[in-house]
Amino acid sequence: MKQNPVLEVRNLSRTFAQGAVRAVDHIDLDVQPGEIISILGPSGCGKTTTMRIIAGLESPTSGEVRILGKDVAGKPPHKRNVGLVFQSLAIFPHMSVKQNVAFGLRMQGLDSKLIETKVAKALELVQLSPEKFAERRPSELSGGQLQRVALARTLVTEPALVLFDEPMAALDRRLRDYMAVELRAIQKQLGIAAVYVTHDQETASMMSDRVIIMSAGKILQAGTPEEIYEAPNSRFVSDFLGDTNTLRIARVLDQEDGTSLVQTDAGLAIRVANCSAIAEGAFVIFRPEQTVVHSADPGGAFEGKVVSSQFRSGLYRWQIVLPGGNTLIAQSTENRLASSAGDTAWVTIDSGKARIVSQ
Amino acid sequence: MTAIENSTAPLPPMEKDAAIRKPPIRLLLLPAGTLIGLLLICALVVLRMSLGERNAEWTGWSLRAYTQLASSRNIGIIVDTIWMALLSALITTLVAFPIALFLTRTTSAFARRLVLIAILLPMIISLLVQSFGWMAILGPNGLLDQAISAATGIERPFSLLFNRTGVMLGLVQTSIPLAVLPTAAALRSIPLSLEEAANVLGANRLRTYRHILLPLAWPGMAAGAILVFGVNTGAFVVPLLLGGLKVMTIAVVIRDQMGTFSNWPLGAALSVLLILLALAVQSLNRLIVRTNVEIKR
Numbered sequence: 001m002k003q004n005p006v007l008e009v010r011n012l013s014r015t016f017a018q019g020a021v022r023a024v025d026h027i028d029l030d031v032q033p034g035e036i037i038s039i040l041g042p043s044g045c046g047k048t049t050t051m052r053i054i055a056g057l058e059s060p061t062s063g064e065v066r067i068l069g070k071d072v073a074g075k076p077p078h079k080r081n082v083g084l085v086f087q088s089l090a091i092f093p094h095m096s097v098k099q100n101v102a103f104g105l106r107m108q109g110l111d112s113k114l115i116e117t118k119v120a121k122a123l124e125l126v127q128l129s130p131e132k133f134a135e136r137r138p139s140e141l142s143g144g145q146l147q148r149v150a151l152a153r154t155l156v157t158e159p160a161l162v163l164f165d166e167p168m169a170a171l172d173r174r175l176r177d178y179m180a181v182e183l184r185a186i187q188k189q190l191g192i193a194a195v196y197v198t199h200d201q202e203t204a205s206m207m208s209d210r211v212i213i214m215s216a217g218k219i220l221q222a223g224t225p226e227e228i229y230e231a232p233n234s235r236f237v238s239d240f241l242g243d244t245n246t247l248r249i250a251r252v253l254d255q256e257d258g259t260s261l262v263q264t265d266a267g268l269a270i271r272v273a274n275c276s277a278i279a280e281g282a283f284v285i286f287r288p289e290q291t292v293v294h295s296a297d298p299g300g301a302f303e304g305k306v307v308s309s310q311f312r313s314g315l316y317r318w319q320i321v322l323p324g325g326n327t328l329i330a331q332s333t334e335n336r337l338a339s340s341a342g343d344t345a346w347v348t349i350d351s352g353k354a355r356i357v358s359q
Numbered sequence: 360m361t362a363i364e365n366s367t368a369p370l371p372p373m374e375k376d377a378a379i380r381k382p383p384i385r386l387l388l389l390p391a392g393t394l395i396g397l398l399l400i401c402a403l404v405v406l407r408m409s410l411g412e413r414n415a416e417w418t419g420w421s422l423r424a425y426t427q428l429a430s431s432r433n434i435g436i437i438v439d440t441i442w443m444a445l446l447s448a449l450i451t452t453l454v455a456f457p458i459a460l461f462l463t464r465t466t467s468a469f470a471r472r473l474v475l476i477a478i479l480l481p482m483i484i485s486l487l488v489q490s491f492g493w494m495a496i497l498g499p500n501g502l503l504d505q506a507i508s509a510a511t512g513i514e515r516p517f518s519l520l521f522n523r524t525g526v527m528l529g530l531v532q533t534s535i536p537l538a539v540l541p542t543a544a545a546l547r548s549i550p551l552s553l554e555e556a557a558n559v560l561g562a563n564r565l566r567t568y569r570h571i572l573l574p575l576a577w578p579g580m581a582a583g584a585i586l587v588f589g590v591n592t593g594a595f596v597v598p599l600l601l602g603g604l605k606v607m608t609i610a611v612v613i614r615d616q617m618g619t620f621s622n623w624p625l626g627a628a629l630s631v632l633l634i635l636l637a638l639a640v641q642s643l644n645r646l647i648v649r650t651n652v653e654i655k656r
Binding site: 076084090 | 550552553556558559561562563566570571574
């Protein structure tokens with residue numbers, strides 16, 4: 001039996017400046033119980049506006065938001081049963097950690113004994129020992145600890161849906177990854193439904209069951225992080241999720257059994273599996289790790305010149321210029337080229353992984 | 360206060376081979392320091408005179424002025440002055456809060472500038488002019504009188520001039536900028552996200568004000584209230600013109616004693632009292648700022 005979604009957004013739009021600016025443009029999305037979805041996009045794509053409309057901090061121009069099946073139009077934020085972890089964290093500076101976490105419970109009018117117990121539990125959940133941290137002032141905490149307080153403060157009220165507005169943007173990469181893993185674990189443990197808004201695709205991929213890519217107020221693609229990474233439906237999505245080799249197709253040379261041989265405008269002939277119709281002006285795209293570089297001609301490879309090479313976090317990376325002028329990025333976990341800039345290298349492309357997109 | 364204290368603290372020892380020698384920072388205080396030094400000398404002169412004899416302010420020694428100061432009439436005036444300053448501080452702070460909130464929250468730059476100019480006008484226009492303005496409105500046959508008479512047909516239904524109400528109106532109106540500016544500064548430093556967070560956590564508008572906005576704006580409001588209180592304990596022009604010698608304040612009595620009655624020692628003793636009041640208020644200010652120091656990040 002399929003459960004009812006926690007959040008349903010239907011045909012949601014928000015325009016500014018008398019309709020001249022479409023911040024959110026006819027968006028649909030669902031969040032199922034226990035599911036965390038990420039809304040991923042560059043700044044100004046409408047993801048934060050979407051989230052603020054869900055929280056009730058802004059009102060939509062048109063469309064519908066349903067939480068646990070109920071239309072929440074016109075309901076103020078404090079009656080929506082939604083939690084929000086702010087980008088700035090918005091920890092109340094004049095209150096202790098305990099008072100911060102207790103705030104939502106106090107607003108619910110709970111009995112002070114119960115509040116005490118719940119606050120201690122929430123602090124333990126986010127791995128802040130209540131004995132050590134309850135009485136501390138926000139000014140005495142580190143960025144990561146403030147993060148945990150913000151999380152505890154939101155989770156303790158047990159909202160139906162938790163919204164995250166890039167709360168980890170200010171943390172450094174390592175702490176952010178660590179917190180993402182931990183947040184994911186807590187979310188799974190409590191079975192909360194959540195929406196995570198971010199421009200950081202790595203965090204989004206680590207955290208989410210599903211990812212929604214937004215640009216200019218519209219949803220470009222939705223799916224699991226893997227699906228979207230492996231099968232982006234546009235250059236924009238592919239670029240946004242990581243480095244992409246993008247080559248414009250000049251014409252189709254040959255086509256049979258779903259495999260096409262296409263020629264790029266720089267004259268390269270590339271074989272692409274699993275594609276049928278190829279529109280005019282389409283592109284072939286593939287990722288750096290979907291190429292293999294060779295120091296000697298393996299046969300059927302593109303010959304090019306190495307422009308530069310880098311080593312980072314266990315990955316080798318090369319920029320290789322092909323004779324027609326296209327530059328390819330290639331990547332490998334092995335140092336496959338003993339060469340440096342200016343040397344000749346040969347590149348093959350995994351035709352099973354390369355894709356054709358129309359825009 | 361703190362700036363002066365810091366300047367007298369010993370500077371860290373400078374390394375001998377330091378390439379660039381910084382000019383001593385206390386030099387910056389020289390111009391203002393000279394003036395404050397002169398003011399201090401004035402205060403000492405006043406203190407000396409308060410301990411002198413009438414007509415022998417520089418040679419005689421006496422506590423007569425202070426016993427005169429403790430007369431029941433003078434005590435009444437002192438209590439009155441402090442009470443009016445206190446009340447005006449309270450009213451002004453309450454009136455200032457919504458104005459300050461509007462200034463920080465309005466999205467219209469034009470409206471903000473307009474209100475700001477209106478707020479600052481009392482600081483720019485002479486107190487004398489403002490008081491005469493009030494007199495023209497509140498006085499016998501003034502604008503208010505005429506309007507009420509025209510509307511109701513009753514001649515002189517009530518008077519707001521030459522009584523406490525009139526003085527209070529004047530004191531509040533002239534000190535609005537003193538309360539609005541620090542309150543607005545405090546409100547401006549409160550991120551909107553704190554209010555939104557409280558809102559999402561279940562606080563309605565009223566509770567958000569009570570638990571978030573007011574506690575965080577409190578240091579600014581207190582600073583404004585103390586400023587208003589301090590300035591209004593020494594109020595002279597407003598009570599003189601709007602009170603018409605029916606509402607006496609310490610400053611008005613000082614002028615009477617030193618001018619009309621040539622009783623310089625009593626005038627000086629009252630002045631010493633005003634100075635002490637100002638110092639007391641200042642230390643109150645420091646107490647409040649200190650207890651709220653953790654709010655500032």
